[in-house]
Structures are given as C-alpha cells and as structure tokens.
Amino acid sequence: xxTKRHLTILGSTGSxxxxxxxxxxxxxxRFLVLALTANQNSEKLFTQCLQxxxxxxxxxxxxxxxxxxxxxxxxxxxxxxxxxIESLEHVASLPEVDTVMAAIVGAAxxxxxxxxxxxxxxxxxxxxxxxxxxxxxxxxxxxxHHASLLPIDSEHNAIFQSLPHEFNADLALSGxxxxxxxxxxxxxxxxxxxxxxxxxxxxxxxxxxxxxxxKISVDSATMMNKGLEVIEAHxxxxxxPDQIQVVVHPQSVIHSMVEYVDGSVLAQLGxxxxxxxIAHALCYPERMESGVPSLDLFDIARLEFETPDFERFxxxxxxxxxxxxxxxxxxxxxxxxxxxxxxxxxxxVPFLAIPAMIEQVxxxxxxxxxxxxxxxLAADTFARESAMEWLARSYGLNSL
Ligand code: NAD
Ligand code: MG
Numbered sequence: 420x421x422t423k424r425h426l427t428i429l430g431s432t433g434s435x436x437x438x439x440x441x442x443x444x445x446x447x448x449r450f451l452v453l454a455l456t457a458n459q460n461s462e463k464l465f466t467q468c469l470q471x472x473x474x475x476x477x478x479x480x481x482x483x484x485x486x487x488x489x490x491x492x493x494x495x496x497x498x499x500x501x502x503x504i505e506s507l508e509h510v511a512s513l514p515e516v517d518t519v520m521a522a523i524v525g526a527a528x529x530x531x532x533x534x535x536x537x538x539x540x541x542x543x544x545x546x547x548x549x550x551x552x553x554x555x556x557x558x559x560x561x562x563x564h565h566a567s568l569l570p571i572d573s574e575h576n577a578i579f580q581s582l583p584h585e586f587n588a589d590l591a592l593s594g595x596x597x598x599x600x601x602x603x604x605x606x607x608x609x610x611x612x613x614x615x616x617x618x619x620x621x622x623x624x625x626x627x628x629x630x631x632x633x634k635i636s637v638d639s640a641t642m643m644n645k646g647l648e649v650i651e652a653h654x655x656x657x658x659x660p661d662q663i664q665v666v667v668h669p670q671s672v673i674h675s676m677v678e679y680v681d682g683s684v685l686a687q688l689g690x691x692x693x694x695x696x697i698a699h700a701l702c703y704p705e706r707m708e709s710g711v712p713s714l715d716l717f718d719i720a721r722l723e724f725e726t727p728d729f730e731r732f733x734x735x736x737x738x739x740x741x742x743x744x745x746x747x748x749x750x751x752x753x754x755x756x757x758x759x760x761x762x763x764x765x766x767x768v769p770f771l772a773i774p775a776m777i778e779q780v781x782x783x784x785x786x787x788x789x790x791x792x793x794x795x796l797a798a799d800t801f802a803r804e805s806a807m808e809w810l811a812r813s814y815g816l817n818s819l
Contacts, residue, residue, distance in 0.1 A: 423451040424701075427510050428520045429531050432457040432464055434632045435522035435545045435571065438693045440467060442701060442709055450701070454510035458527075461487040468498050475499050475513075477506045479527070507531040512538030518701070521546040522571070524634050525757050526799055529553060533792065536560040543700045545571040547651045548757075552750045553795045554654035568655070569700035574600050574648055575655055576696035577674035577687035588657045598658055599676035599684070600648060601668040602727065603628050605639040608669065612731060618770045620763060628671035628691045637760045641773050642727070646738020650749055653742060660742055665735065667725040672714065690714055733774040737781065747787040747798040754802035755780045762810060762819050772813070780805045 426443060430436045436457075443450040454475040457464045461483040468476050468491060476491070476498050478484040484502035491498050501509070511519050511531040519535040520543045521528055528546035533553075535542050537560055544550070549557055561568055570576045578600075583593050590598075606625050607615060623640040624633055631639070638644035649663050666676075674696075676686040689695045690711050698709030729736045734756070741748040759773040768776075780802060789795055810816040 423449060424517045425451050425453045425515050426518050426520065427454040427456075427513070427516045427535075428452065428522065429456050429507065429511060429528065429535075430458075430520075430522035430524065430546075431455040431467055432460045433522055433524060434630065434635075435693060435697070436520070439520050439522065439543075439697050439701075440471065442694050442698045444470070445710060446701075446707060449707075453513065453516055456507055456510060456523075456531075457483075458523075459483040461490065465490045465494075468496060469494065472496060473498055475501060475510050477501045477503075477510050479504065479507065504530055508534035511535040512540070514538075517541060518543060520571075520697075521549065524548075524632055526552060526754060529792075529795075533557060533560060536566045537564050539564040539566045541567045541569070543569050543571050543697070547572055547647050548753055550651045550654045551647050551753045552799065553789075553792065554650065554749070556790075556792055556795065558654055569703055570651075570655055571693070571696050571700055572648060572651060573691070573693065573696050574675040575651060576699060577601075578652065578656060578677055580687045580699065581675070581677040581685035582656070586656075590656065590658055590662055594680050595662075596678045596680050597662045597664055598652055598656065599664050599666050599678060600645065600652060601666050601671070601673050601675050602642065602645040602648075603639065603671045604667045604669055604725070605642060605644075607640055607731075608667070615731075616769055616771055620766065623763070623770060627669070629693075633764055634757070634760055637763060637773075638756070640770070641734040642732035643734035643738065643756055643773070643777075645727070645732075646735045646741075647753070649735075649738055650742050660739060665727045667727050668723065669725075670719060670722055672719055672722060688714060734777065737774065737777050741781065744786065747784070747789050747794075748781060750789065750795055750798040751781055751784050751802040751805075752777055754799045755806045758803055758806035758810070758819065762816070765819055767816055767819065768810070768814055776806055776809050776813075780809055 452471040456477040459480040481502040488500040511534040518541045521532040522545040532549045624636040671691040692711045694709040741752040755777045759776045762768045
C-alpha cells in the first residue's frame with residue numbers, strides 16, 4: 420500500500436482544473452485532493468467540494484468565499500473555506516501537499532505558483548503566463564528550493580516526453596538540433612484576411628480541436644498562445660529562439676517533436692484531450708489510465724504541416740520580438756494581451772485591436788532590466804495602465 424499523493428489544484432473550476440479532477444477521480448487510490456481553489460464561481464466549487472471533500476477550499480473573492488462557506492456548513496462538510504491571494508499562496512505551500520496543479524489563468528497565477536516553488540513542491544505547470552512574465556526568476560526559485568516542474572501544456576509535455584531521460588538542460592549537449600512546436604492555427608487559419616476585422620468572440624472561442632477556457636481560446640485564435648508557448652519552451656528547455664520552430668499542424672494529433680542531430684525526429688501523438696498530459700504528469704514516471712480513448716489513425720488518415728503566417732498572426736511575431744528583447748518586454752506583452760483579450764471578449768474592441776494594442780504599447784514602453792518579482796509586478800501594472808490609456812485614446816473607453 421503506497422501513500423496517496425496530496426494535491427492542491429489551483430484553478431479547479433477551470434478547464435484544466437476539471438480535467439485534473441476527472442483524472443484524479445479515476446485513481447482515488449493514488450490521489451487525495453487536499454485543496455481546491457477558484458476565483459468566484461462558488462456554485463461550481465461547492466459541487467467539487469461535495470464530490471472530493473477537500474480539507475481547504477479557497478476563493479479569491481471574499482464574498483464568493485462567504486457564499487461557499489454557507490453552502491459548506493449547510494451541507495455538513497468539514498472543508499475549511501478561505502479567501503484572498505494569501506490563502507491561495509497558503510494552500511500552494513502547505514507542508515502536507517506533495518503536488519500543486521498550477522491552473523489559474525493569466526498573471527493572477529503567478530503568486531500562488533511561485534509560493535509552490537518556494538515551498539519545494541512538485542509543480543504541474545499549466546499556467547504558462549508565469550513563465551512568460553517571470554521565467555528567469557521562477558526557474559531560479561524552482562532550482563534553489565528543489566521544487567520540480569512538469570509541463571502540462573500539451574506541446575511542452577510532448578517535448579518533455581520526447582527528450583532524453585537524462586536531459587541536462589543543454590539541447591546541443593543532448594544531441595538535439597531543435598524543437599518542433601506544433602500549432603493548430605486556431606479557428607482563423609483559413610478565413611479571408613478581410614473578415615478578421617469583424618470576427619466575434621463566439622467565433623474566436625470555437626476552436627477546431629480543443630475545448631478550453633475563453634482566454635486561451637482567444638490566444639489560440641490570434642496565435643499569441645503559440646507565442647507564449649515559444650517563450651515557455653525557451654525557459655523550460657533552455658532553448659534559444661533559433662532552436663524553436665513553430666509548425667502549423669491543423670489536426671492537433673502530433674503535440675510537438677524533438678529533432679536530434681542524427682536526423683531522428685521523436686514525437687508524441689494522441690487525441691487532443693488535456694487528460695493525457697495531466698495523467699502523464701500526475702503519475703510520472705509511471706503511466707496510468709486517463710480516460711482518453713485510443714487514437715484512431717485510420718479515422719485521422721492525414722497529417723498536414725504548414726509554415727506559420729506572421730502577417731495573418733502578428734501576435735506570434737510580437738512574442739518572438741519580446742523574447743529577443745527580454746527585460747520587461749515579455750511581461751508587458753503578456754499584460755497588454757490580457758487586457759486586450761478581455762476587452763475583445765467583452766465586445767468592446769474588434770479582434771484586430773488585440774495585436775495593435777500589444778504592438779503599440781510594447782513600442783512606447785521604455786526597456787528595463789528585470790531581476791526581482793517586485794519589478795515583474797510593477798511592469799505588469801505599468802503595462803495594464805498603458806493598455807487602458809490606449810483603449811481610452813483609440814476607442815474612447817474608460818473601462819474593460
Ligand atoms: P479557465 O478560464 O477555464 O480556468 C481558469 C481558472 O482560474 C478557474 O478555476 C478560475 O476560477 C481561476 N481564476 C481565474 N482568475 C483568477 C484569479 N484572479 N485568481 C484566482 N483564480 C482565478 O482556464 P483554463 O483554460 O483552464 O487555463 C488555465 C491555464 O492553463 C492557463 O494559463 C492556460 O493558458 C493554461 N492551459 C490551458 C489549456 C486548456 O486546454 N484549457 C491547455 C494548455 C494550457
Ligand atoms: Mg498548448
């Protein structure tokens with residue numbers, strides 16, 4: 420009888436959070452859900468508490484937490500309900516927690532994810548924005564506090580699976596020529612360029628292959644998601660931008676590849692279902708059932724590949740630029756993207772305002788070196804303010 424792994428799931432009510440609980444529920448003999456967290460959806464978190472009976476449930480929003488607490492008491496559960504960012508950090512670093520699923524969306528995930536790293540936890544990293552905003556700082560903390568990092572993003576999980584077991588953070592020394600980072604191209608890969616001006620949030624969120632949260636769905640439609648993933652791959656695998664080739668692969672069956680100097684290309688394939696990388700990381704280095712059905716190659720029949728179109732997807736170009744410039748630029752790009760995506764999702768600005776806003780704020784922001792978390796958070800705040808000023812100037816908007 421082995422002891423159960425104790426899990427904290429940050430962002431349990433989201434798309435990744437729900438898939439994680441689905442996998443954990445299939446293996447109740449292996450995993451104990453110790454803490455669940457969400458932003459403000461108390462109804463959904465309550466349903467999850469009924470099923471998993473965690474020791475802690477944390478909501479960022481205090482009023483939602485009160486609401487959840489009432490429901491929990493009425494149901495006679497023992498779950499302790501907490502509120503606020505410090506409580507998110509607290510449950511990410513509890514001594515009895517082994518593994519933290521970091522699945523909060525956006526910059527909001529950075530503090531709890533860093534807390535897990537400082538506490539030396541095993542981190543299953545879905546929140547790519549933490550690496551984009553503060554890659555160097557985060558990786559240093561992981562190393563210093565002997566935390567471990569397993570990538571959940573399907574591409575990075577595929578790369579991890581295709582790397583040599585003894586990968587020593589140097590691609591060239593490991594005989595690797597480059598990483599082939601696959602991208603579906605999203606819902607607008609083939610629409611007429613002129614139509615992009617008038618696409619709606621609903622169209623942008625209708626991803627051809629994946630069902631995901633709304634923010635990452637829009638990021639996939641602009642291909643900013645792939646840009647964020649290039650930066651994520653840079654930090655996770657110590658890859659120079661020249662060693663990362665984006666390959667558009669509309670079927671989303673190959674989740675990424677590693678090319679070796681002898682010409683071998685190793686790939687990980689599977690149905691586009693996040694339960695595969697989640698199960699892989701939860702059970703690593705063993706394997707377990709995830710609920711994902713077998714890949715039907717006869718049904719897929721054909722795999723296609725295209726070069727990325729930087730004109731159609733300027734966000735991808737901007738991400739390479741931010742990575743090349745380093746300093747505060749990736750943090751600024753990420754923050755402005757979050758503001759732009761939210762205002763697009765709220766129907767306040769058109770789709771093409773997203774790259775326009777990012778490009779202009781990046782251009783007008785002074786470059787700065789970043790060495791501390793405070794500097795990261797200051798750059799994030801500065802960029803959000805600049806993005807709001809841009810919205811006021813360009814669209815007469817005073818709020819999102
Ligand atoms: P989602 O919008 O479905 O869920 C987000 C979760 O974060 C929810 O539980 C929400 O309550 C919580 N949250 C939101 N704002 C918060 C805040 N301010 N403070 C605390 N909690 C907050 O998002 P998702 O699609 O599950 O994505 C989560 C992360 O995983 C993102 O960083 C995304 O890029 C990454 N990711 C997602 C997928 C996918 O298939 N969905 C794939 C790869 C990577
Ligand atoms: Mg991905």
